[in-house]
Amino acid sequence: MNDPAFLTIRPGNARLILSIPHAGIDIPAALADRYVSRWQAQADADWWLPQLYDFVESLDVTIIRTAISRSVIDVNRDPSGVSLYPGMATTGLCPTEDFDGRPLYHPGAAPDAAEIAQRRAIWFAPYHAALHREITRLRAMHDAIVLFDAHSIRSIIPRLFDGVLPVCNLGTNDGASASPDLLAALAARCGxxxxxxxxxxxxxxxxxxxxxxxxxxxxxxxxxxxxxRGYIDEPTGPITPETWPTAYDAARAAPIRALLRNLFDACLHHNLSS
Incomplete structure (x- = not known):
C-alpha cells in the first residue's frame, strides 16, 4: 500500500506503536495566505519530538507521524467536532484559535464545514487508516500491544490550564484505555x-x-x-517568533530521553495480562 507523502510510517514487529500526531509544521501552499502568520500556525506544534524519540528505531517499534501542522487539521481530535474536554478551553478539529486564544486566520478565511470535511478526507483519514492497519497487524502477532501517543506543550498556558504543568502527564482516559497496572508501572518510573x-x-x-x-x-x-521544559529551554513570558521554538539540544534533552527509554522498556516488557 502506498501511503501519502505527508505520513511517516515505519513498521516494526515489537508490541509497541509510537504515534506522533502533532510534530508536523507543514502548511499547504494553498492555505498559507489565509493564516495570520506562518509562525503562528506552526507555534503550537509538539516541537522536536522526532528527535526526542529517535532512539525507538533501534527497538523495532512501529512509528506513525504526520508532517501536516495541527493548525490545518488535528488528527487527535474527535472527527465529529465534539469537545474531548467539555467546559474547558481546547482547540478543535480544524482550529481557528491558537493555544493562547488568538485568531489563526484572517477575518473570513477560516474553513467552513465543507472544507473541514475535505481536510478530514485528505489528512485525517489516512493517519487513522495507518493506525488501524498497524494495530491490526501487531495484534495478530501479539496477545496485547501498547499504543503510545506522544505529545508536548509549553509549561505555562493560562488559557488551557492553571499554573505550571507537571513535566510528565500520563493519560489513559481515567483508566479506560489501558490497564491500571501498566499505568502504575509508567507512573512509578516517572516518579x-x-x-x-x-x-x-x-x-x-x-x-x-x-x-x-x-x-x-x-x-x-x-x-x-x-x-x-523537560527537554528544551522555554522563554519567560509570551512567545514570539524571536523566542519560540527554542533549539533542540541533545545534551539538554538527555535526562528526559533516559526516562523515555525507561517508559518504553515498560511498554515493551511489562506484563499486560494483569
Missing part, C-alpha cells in the same frame, strides 16, 4: 526519574487514546504529554 508527574490530570488522552484503547481487546493506549 523515580525526579521529573514532576501526574496521571489523568489536565491531559487524560485525546481522540487517539480514547478511540483505540481497549484493554479487554489487548490494546493498551497511553498518552504522554511532556511539558517542553
Amino acid at each position: 523515580a526519574s525526579g521529573f514532576s508527574h501526574i496521571t489523568n490530570g489536565r491531559f487524560k488522552g485525546g481522540y487517539i487514546t480514547r478511540h483505540y484503547g481497549n484493554p479487554a481487546g489487548g490494546i493498551h493506549a497511553v498518552q504522554l504529554e511532556l511539558a517542553c
Whole structure:
C-alpha cells in the first residue's frame, strides 16, 4: 500500500506503536495566505519530538507521524467536532484559535464545514487508516500491544490550564484505555526519574487514546504529554517568533530521553495480562 507523502510510517514487529500526531509544521501552499502568520500556525506544534524519540528505531517499534501542522487539521481530535474536554478551553478539529486564544486566520478565511470535511478526507483519514492497519497487524502477532501517543506543550498556558504543568502527564482516559497496572508501572518510573508527574490530570488522552484503547481487546493506549521544559529551554513570558521554538539540544534533552527509554522498556516488557 502506498501511503501519502505527508505520513511517516515505519513498521516494526515489537508490541509497541509510537504515534506522533502533532510534530508536523507543514502548511499547504494553498492555505498559507489565509493564516495570520506562518509562525503562528506552526507555534503550537509538539516541537522536536522526532528527535526526542529517535532512539525507538533501534527497538523495532512501529512509528506513525504526520508532517501536516495541527493548525490545518488535528488528527487527535474527535472527527465529529465534539469537545474531548467539555467546559474547558481546547482547540478543535480544524482550529481557528491558537493555544493562547488568538485568531489563526484572517477575518473570513477560516474553513467552513465543507472544507473541514475535505481536510478530514485528505489528512485525517489516512493517519487513522495507518493506525488501524498497524494495530491490526501487531495484534495478530501479539496477545496485547501498547499504543503510545506522544505529545508536548509549553509549561505555562493560562488559557488551557492553571499554573505550571507537571513535566510528565500520563493519560489513559481515567483508566479506560489501558490497564491500571501498566499505568502504575509508567507512573512509578516517572516518579523515580525526579521529573514532576501526574496521571489523568489536565491531559487524560485525546481522540487517539480514547478511540483505540481497549484493554479487554489487548490494546493498551497511553498518552504522554511532556511539558517542553523537560527537554528544551522555554522563554519567560509570551512567545514570539524571536523566542519560540527554542533549539533542540541533545545534551539538554538527555535526562528526559533516559526516562523515555525507561517508559518504553515498560511498554515493551511489562506484563499486560494483569
